[in-house]
Amino acid sequence: MSRYIARPTTILTLLATLFLIPIAASAQSNNTESPYSRFGLGRLDKQTSHALRGMGGLTSAIRDNMIINPANPASYTAVDSMTFLFDFGLSMGMNMLTESGKRDARMVGNFDYATALIPLGKHFAASAGLVPYSTVGYRYGTRVPVPGVKDHYSAYAYKGQGNLQEVYLGFAWKVLPYWSLGVNASYLFGNLQHERRITYDIKESQNPTFLDHLRIRSVGVRIGSQGIIPISADGHQITIGFTYEPKLPMWSRQLRLQTETITGQGAQILHADTISSKSLFARPHVASAGIAYQIENKLIAGADVKYSRWSEALSDTEKSGYQGVDQWQVALGMSWVPNDRSSQYGQRIAYRAGLQGENAYLRIPNSLGGYNSYYQIGANLGLGLPLVDKRSHVDVTLGYSYLRPSSRTGLAEHYLTLGVALRFNEAWFKPIKLD
Template sequence: MPIRFRFFLFFLIALYPASLYAGGSSYSYSSYGLVEFRPNIRALGMGGVNIAVPSGYTINYNNPAGLIGLRMTRFEGSFYYEGVKVSNSSQSAFSNSVNLNHIAFAIPFGKNVAAAFSLARYAKVEYNYKSFSSFEGTDYTEKFIGDGGIRQLAFTVAGKVHPQWTVGISAQYLLGSVQRNWQVAWDSPDFSNTNDSRTENFAGLRWVAGGIYEYQKYHFGAYVAFGSDMTKKVLQIDALGDTTFQSYGQAVSPFEIGLGGTYELNTRYIVGMDMVYSGWNGVKAFGNTQDNRNTIRVSLGAERSPSEAISASYFDKWHYRGGFYFQNMYASSAGGKFANEYFLTTGFGMPFNKGRNVFDVTFELGLRGTVSTNAVSDRIFRINFSVSGGERWFQNRQRR
């Protein structure tokens, strides 16, 4: 594939709209929305295991130290289709969307230093639902609409400081905008319909540091994301549409720590586990503590690497993965109840162009909340697609 064509594909993905179709979940009603766990597609196929996994042909942008392992300059982009079936005790509805997952560009400078730029999803607000009520015998309909989210733009540097130790640091700029709308429509002309609009803009910088330790067939990894202040600008038009308010304040991203490990069963099979803690309890917005809880995410997964034998069959030269992850959600649904998420994942990768490029596909099947506990549940199905390419920049020509 010519270099110019690779650049064209890369920037085409970068300009791709974040969402093509309306969809959503009432669980994204909270201040920051759904904080999305969207690592690279290799990690997704392994249930999210990535903290102790060096980059290889994919770019590990969750643990900064994971950049080490790249053999050539990598370009990477991915998007996914998501279908969500939302159910309560009396009815259900289906929505779908197509979203950009991430884009990344990484350069290794020899074997011991690497740097990368990446743009990834951090949180998403996407809901559209109605409720029906009455006041003094008059019926009315409330409609709640939210759309937008927060992106993460990162610059990461990693270096090998010892044959067994790798460290890295990442500067991550969080930015985004969320639009919320609350409409009330009355069945009687004696009451005035209202339309309350609110736009929230977020911006702030956080730092992430990580490390990976290698010992024989084991890899152990850890990272820390330091909580940081974000500026929050709010523009609000009141319910009657004749008054505009503008205010500024501070929002806070939570402290986060992740631990992970992998074990090589042999040259082709690895298994791994990650655990991530996020300190959402006590996070404030505009000086007010939010009604959040701390969260824990646990990931388990495995990968089978391609055979390098010349006589290997076509399908034996693919990557195969499977995994599972669980996490409790930091914010409650609109009904005031906290929920958990459970996901099964599986995927495969198809190398081409002599192994320099890889096309990956990953499937996710998940459950968010239950009707009995949370009054509403989401059943989620995702198909993730990723293309990565490689070039031997900043390397000795004899090695080309």
């Protein structure tokens, strides 16, 4: 007689998932040092695993039985019915800022994500995890003469920090042998803080500090579909994928605080105001489509396009100065494994490469009374390194991105990032023979 029981290593892995997600949720992000993150919701993060980032961030049509792809929940049914997947990643790198011939390099790093995927039978699967949404991180300043006071200056210091993260739970159903549907329900949460401090080099001067603390909560829905077109009996196929996210409100609570410090004395609160709103920000309408050509266990090559209607999601533009802009994102990428059954280790490695580009989701004010925007392009190289069990992998991704402002006098940014992820692949149930 045989029974199927959960393996102890699988149970430990599941417990590790439940343990790591709250730790990641409480961790402070430090994956950007961009002054552009002062506006809107900060810098939008990539909600993809390092395995997919190595392919330029392809998501819509990616359907792999060893990769968790929450960007399209229909992909969950690709997993084998007796396999449990767990993936968590971190990254570190350097951010270089350049403006008018000046440069400033800063180190960044962060715990990125933690996701898990569980089969629920032959035609159903579920996934849960924590993924990033946006990040605020900057510090810069300037020094200007005090009007009407000779040989005295005031120093302006700007600082921001915080992040928004998203916990999701998703389900997928293989409706037909070559067609799957999926849906993710998510809860977004986090805090963003901005500080502006003015300090005068005058004795007993009044030095104001303006603090803006924003707390955001929201629910979200993502619907995904994937269809497979078989080409040959030996695993050649074309996958087409689509996703859609409806516009939904974000609940925000904003604390605006002004304090004043007199040189040599303590600080006092001059003004404090708390504003709660459901119209300050919103999740935009988002739609994506992708196509991929795949040879089973050997090759994935594809292209993605994604559209986000941010022009309708940011409503506080008059007071904050910035303007929401509809965003387009495109990606091209591939992954190639020479021979996944070879005895030579180098033949079993997944070699990845990809390109991506996008426009900014907002325009920010400039000193001439107009607005500046920016564009971002990037390239990625990645490796999927199999572990001893030949099922689990370590994903290593090296990425470079260039943020180009629309004005030649604007601030440009260069990012060089190294990402590392551990991707467990465990047998969810193992047959045990009982006498």
